[in-house]
Amino acid sequence: MPRELSDKAFMVWISLLGSSGYNVYKALYEELGDPQGIYAACAAGKIPDRFRGNPLLLKDLGDAALREKAADICRAAYEAGMGIVTLEDPEYPEKLKNTPYPCPLALYYYGDIGACSGGKETGLSVGIVGSRHCSVSGETNARTYSYELAKKGITVISGMARGCDGWAHRGAIKAGGTTAAVLASGADVIYPPEHKKLYGEIIARGGCVLSESPPGTRPLKQLFPARNRIIAGLSDAVIVIEAAKKSGALITADRAIEADRIVFALPGDVRNPMAYGSNELIRQGAICATDIGVILDELGVEDVKREAKKPWNGYAIGLPFPESSVVNAVIHGAGTIDEIEAATHIGIGQIGSALTMLELRGLIKSNGFGTYSPVTGYEDRGN
Numbered sequence: 001m002p003r004e005l006s007d008k009a010f011m012v013w014i015s016l017l018g019s020s021g022y023n024v025y026k027a028l029y030e031e032l033g034d035p036q037g038i039y040a041a042c043a044a045g046k047i048p049d050r051f052r053g054n055p056l057l058l059k060d061l062g063d064a065a066l067r068e069k070a071a072d073i074c075r076a077a078y079e080a081g082m083g084i085v086t087l088e089d090p091e092y093p094e095k096l097k098n099t100p101y102p103c104p105l106a107l108y109y110y111g112d113i114g115a116c117s118g119g120k121e122t123g124l125s126v127g128i129v130g131s132r133h134c135s136v137s138g139e140t141n142a143r144t145y146s147y148e149l150a151k152k153g154i155t156v157i158s159g160m161a162r163g164c165d166g167w168a169h170r171g172a173i174k175a176g177g178t179t180a181a182v183l184a185s186g187a188d189v190i191y192p193p194e195h196k197k198l199y200g201e202i203i204a205r206g207g208c209v210l211s212e213s214p215p216g217t218r219p220l221k222q223l224f225p226a227r228n229r230i231i232a233g234l235s236d237a238v239i240v241i242e243a244a245k246k247s248g249a250l251i252t253a254d255r256a257i258e259a260d261r262i263v264f265a266l267p268g269d270v271r272n273p274m275a276y277g278s279n280e281l282i283r284q285g286a287i288c289a290t291d292i293g294v295i296l297d298e299l300g301v302e303d304v305k306r307e308a309k310k311p312w313n314g315y316a317i318g319l320p321f322p323e324s325s326v327v328n329a330v331i332h333g334a335g336t337i338d339e340i341e342a343a344t345h346i347g348i349g350q351i352g353s354a355l356t357m358l359e360l361r362g363l364i365k366s367n368g369f370g371t372y373s374p375v376t377g378y379e380d381r382g383n
Contacts, residue, residue: 006074008106010035011086013070015105015212017060022102024057025087035088043067073214080188080215083109093117095125096233099259103233104212108187111208115178116234121153124299125180127231127256128156129249130164130241131274137321138164138242138274141266143171144325144345145239148292150177152301157182157234159227160199160209162192164241164249173201180208180234184227186217228252237262237299239289243277250277253286262298264289269320291328322346323361326354327374330364335371 014025032038041047042061060066077084085091086106093116096103107113118125126149130138142164146156150172158165160181172179181202185191187209190199202209212230213223228248232238232255240263243249256263265286268275282288289295296302322344329343340351355372358364364372 007035007088008084008086009070009074010039011088011105012073012084012214013039013067016066016070017057020057021105024061025105039067076215077108081110082187082215083113085109085113093234095236096230099229099233099255101229101233101255101258104230107210107212108215109208109210110187111180111203111210112206113208113210115155115206115208116157116180116210117155118236119153119155119178122301124153124236124301125155125157125234126295126299127235127238127252128158128164128168128241129228129231129238129243129252130168130278131244131247131249132161132163132165133244133274134163134167134242135272135274135321137268137325139167140321140325140345142167142241143174144343145241145266145289145292145295146171146179147175147345149295150175150179152296153177154299154301155180155207157231159184159224159231159248160191160195160202161248162195166195166198168241169198169202172207173198173205176205178205178207180210182227182230182234183209183211183219184213184223185211185219186213186215187211188215189218191219224248225251229255232256232259232261235261237264237295239295240265240278240281240286242266242268242272242274243281244274245276245280247277250281253281262287264295264298266290291332293332322350323354323357326351327358327363330358330372331374335367335373337370340372 015021017024028038032041047061084106091113128142128146130142146168150156156168156172156179158168160169160183169179169181179202190196199209228251232252238252238256238261240249240253253263263286265278265281266289267282268278325344325346326340329340334340334343337348337351341348362375365375366372
């Protein structure tokens with residue numbers, strides 16, 4: 001007698017069919033009804049005629065060993081304290097359902113799966129992605145933008161990879177906000193291993209670590225593009241911090257565009273190969289996110305730090321880091337070195353050097369007593 005599957009185990013079983021699983025599930029559901037009805041029909045060899053032209057799929061649907069494997073996966077997950085949420089469960093993230101590409105039939109997770117549905121105050125979530133080999137500027141921007149979004153009650157979604165992803169999660173945690181990490185391995189496999197502490201902090205601070213891969217799955221090359229579609233699907237918008245010409249961050253942006261999400265990109269130095277992809281996205285129509293206010297405006301979130309009359313930041317584009325970050329902080333009201341440090345998270349030594357160069361460029365002026373302001377006239381440009 002075949003082992004009877006619970007509804008969750010049934011969804012896991014169908015997910016083991018691979019990329020065809022979602023479409024198979026939809027077709028079976030239309031013809032046979034609820035999960036138990038589908039399971040009973042397939043276990044009895046009553047496979048719908050529409051699948052009889054696919055011998056490999058027909059074999060898998062009738063494979064008792066595959067059903068046993070699904071039950072074993074569920075048992076292993078529960079024994080490891082891991083949650084499972086399926087497409088049939090009310091806790092399944094609604095945003096992920098509303099994508100034009102197949103969403104996972106089952107998600108395995110640690111932490112609060114509700115964190116993937118957006119911040120409790122705003123209901124919003126933003127994906128932040130970028131290069132694993134990010135520049136100092138990319139690291140700072142990932143951390144700072146994430147920090148500011150989390151402060152506004154927006155959940156930060158990323159992939160816990162090295163570089164920009166890791167700094168995005170850390171920024172949200174530092175702000176006391178919520179972040180969710182989508183892994184290209186099992187939810188119980190920490191990759192990269194040096195992010196073990198970060199992994200624990202995400203969960204401990206009310207966030208979530210999740211994957212569509214069963215427990216114990218090692219990170220594989222083909223799992224990363226699949227993971228990126230989940231990041232895009234969970235997000236209301238995606239921010240590309242830095243991206244090389246061929247980058248996983250660009251795959252995430254493509255999936256976000258397909259799902260009708262807002263895509264932002266930070267402009268970078270044209271001499272920086274890690275900025276090629278983000279600059280190209282802007283050329284193709286992504287919103288140029290010269291400061292956090294641009295993103296908040298698009299999301300409909302009030303930015304109380306911004307003046308009623310928004311300064312125009314176009315003249316700062318192309319400035320090297322840290323000058324670009326410092327001048328943006330100054331035109332948004334940071335008047336002292338301490339205020340600039342709080343706004344940018346850049347070291348005081350770097351800020352001092354940047355202020356000197358910005359004065360020489362004629363972009364800011366010293367008012368004496370250690371205070372600075374934009375050069376008169378720049379704040380009116382572009383309005």
